[in-house]
Amino acid sequence: xxxxxxxxxxxxxxxxxxxxxxxxxxxxxxxxxxxxxxxxxxxxxxxxxxxxxxxxxxxxxxxxxxxxxxxxxxxxxxxxxxxxxxxxxxxxxxxxxxxxxxxxxxxxxxxxxxxxxxxxxxxxxxxxxxxxxxxxxxxxxxxxxxxxxxxxxxxxxxxxxxxxxxxxxxxxxxxxxxxxxxxxxxxxxxxxxxxxxxxxxxxxxxxxxxxxxxxxxxxxxxxxxxxxxxxxxxxxxxxxxxxxxxxxxxxxxxxxxxxxxxxxxxxxxxxxxxxxxxxxxxxxxxxxxxxxxxxxxxxxxxxxxxxxxxxxxxxxxxxxxxxxxxxxxxxxxxxxxxxxxxxxxxxxxxxxxxxxxxxxxxxxxxxxxxxxxxxxxxxxxxxxxxxxxxxxxxxxxxxxxxxxxxxx
Amino acid sequence: xxxxxxxxxxxxxxxxxxxxxxxxxxxxxxxxxxxxxxxxxxxxxxxxxxxxxxxxxxxxxxxxxxxxxxxxxxxxxxxxxxxxxxxxxx
Numbered sequence: 446x447x448x449x450x451x452x453x454x455x456x457x458x459x460x461x462x463x464x465x466x467x468x469x470x471x472x473x474x475x476x477x478x479x480x481x482x483x484x485x486x487x488x489x490x491x492x493x494x495x496x497x498x499x500x501x502x503x504x505x506x507x508x509x510x511x512x513x514x515x516x517x518x519x520x521x522x523x524x525x526x527x528x529x530x531x532x533x534x535x536x537x538x539x540x541x542x543x544x545x546x547x548x549x550x551x552x553x554x555x556x557x558x559x560x561x562x563x564x565x566x567x568x569x570x571x572x573x574x575x576x577x578x579x580x581x582x583x584x585x586x587x588x589x590x591x592x593x594x595x596x597x598x599x600x601x602x603x604x605x606x607x608x609x610x611x612x613x614x615x616x617x618x619x620x621x622x623x624x625x626x627x628x629x630x631x632x633x634x635x636x637x638x639x640x641x642x643x644x645x646x647x648x649x650x651x652x653x654x655x656x657x658x659x660x661x662x663x664x665x666x667x668x669x670x671x672x673x674x675x676x677x678x679x680x681x682x683x684x685x686x687x688x689x690x691x692x693x694x695x696x697x698x699x700x701x702x703x704x705x706x707x708x709x710x711x712x713x714x715x716x717x718x719x720x721x722x723x724x725x726x727x728x729x730x731x732x733x734x735x736x737x738x739x740x741x742x743x744x745x746x747x748x749x750x751x752x753x754x755x756x757x758x759x760x761x762x763x764x765x766x767x768x769x770x771x772x773x774x775x776x777x778x779x780x781x782x783x784x785x786x787x788x789x790x791x792x793x794x795x796x797x798x799x800x801x802x803x804x805x806x807x808x809x810x811x812x813x814x815x816x817x818x819x820x821x822x823x824x825x826x827x828x829x830x831x832x833x834x835x836x837x838x839x840x841x842x843x844x845x846x847x848x849x850x851x852x853x
Numbered sequence: 854x855x856x857x858x859x860x861x862x863x864x865x866x867x868x869x870x871x872x873x874x875x876x877x878x879x880x881x882x883x884x885x886x887x888x889x890x891x892x893x894x895x896x897x898x899x900x901x902x903x904x905x906x907x908x909x910x911x912x913x914x915x916x917x918x919x920x921x922x923x924x925x926x927x928x929x930x931x932x933x934x935x936x937x938x939x940x941x942x943x
Contacts, residue, residue: 514894518873577905579873580898 674781
């Protein structure tokens with residue numbers, strides 16, 4: 446990192462996920478070790494091998510008040526989650542009127558956009574109940590739609606980026622936000638990710654036999670697959686100087702990110718975790734930190750046999766002796782794997798751990814995999830004073846990103 | 854020749870189902886209420902869908918924005934436009 450690069454901080458937080466319709470609810474659920482995984486209700490799951498997921502509760506899935514009626518009718522489920530999380534994050538940051546609209550950027554990750562609604566329209570057409578394909582299904586379909594909706598709803602006129610790198614999408618969005626602040630392209634960036642359940646991902650992961658029949662158990666000896674989830678998390682980031690000047694509350698520091706590509710396989714990680722290790726090493730190097738400076742890793746930890754084995758190998762390779770004093774946990778036993786939103790939701794969990802001094806547990810973990818030479822924080826959260834933490838995100842196709850966060 | 858009241862009722866139902874106005878009932882749309890922006894809150898994308906709906910259901914084309922603006926001013930205007938087009942074709 447160039448010596449002149451400004452310190453970047455997080456001043457606003459917002460989320461919607463299976464456990465929470467707000468950040469305060471999310472903290473309480475993480476501390477309590479609650480599992481949000483249950484039967485699928487957003488579509489008919491008859492005939493699928495696994496029929497569970499971590500769904501957002503109905504009360505948190507309605508469009509927020511104040512959205513114009515024409516826009517409201519076209520919102521996808523992903524858009525609604527993003528709107529709710531952004532409204533909370535902007536209010537938390539106290540941004541209203543504090544920064545010119547052209548200086549507020551927007552970097553949002555996702556992988557399926559309005560797929561769920563498109564599937565419903567296609568089904569109506571195939572079944573002959575409707576022969577016109579409604580514009581809402583088309584307009585809400587692209588992955589870029591959520592960022593467009595947010596910019597429109599909150600009048601954000603700075604640089605805008607929608608990005609999709611599978612399950613590391615929103616971790617990379619945070620990285621883009623950090624770079625924009627570092628380069629002076631924006632004074633504030635609203636960043637994160639959003640994802641809704643849909644038949645395409647549910648059927649696809651089922652077909653791959655990647656879904657667990659019971660709620661997922663990351664890093665458990667008996668783990669048998671992941672559980673899908675949905676939701677959004679949004680962070681407001683700005684330079685420390687900018688935050689201080691406007692008297693904003695700082696939740697945590699966003700120090701760096703590192704990414705890499707496996708260039709190895711469509712779905713499987715590299716068997717030795719070299720790409721995952723490289724992303725962690727790059728993130729540490731840019732932050733100017735040594736492995737022993739890290740107290741906690743919020744792992745990708747999907748609960749598939751392969752991911753957790755390879756991620757543990759990569760952590761051991763990077764941390765060596767320092768791994769023995771590391772705490773490593775996965776939030777996916779609690780909120781499921783939220784794909785394009787996972788990087789942001791898990792960065793949020795990491796920020797809350799740093800800010801409030803606790804280790805989020807690996808929910809559903811009863812028999813820790815003995816090949817993991819570090820504390821996996823099974824089931825119960827614990828109080829802990831943390832200085833620096835990593836949040837790992839790995840996507841299909843070998844998209845690896847690690848984000849470094851620090852206590853304010 | 855369709856009864857004007859029946860035609861207006863049919864147009865209201867078409868608006869609601871065709872454009873998915875879930876929070877609106879036919880009785881909640883006044884005959885002289887503006888359809889776009891401040892009235893029912895429809896926008897330019899809805900206008901494109903409405904053009905297709907009118908063509909599919911009545912076989913009447915709306916060739917340009919000028920015609921569309923007049924025809925889509927209200928339920929009254931749309932019913933008059935359709936009746937005029939139908940009598941012209943008859």
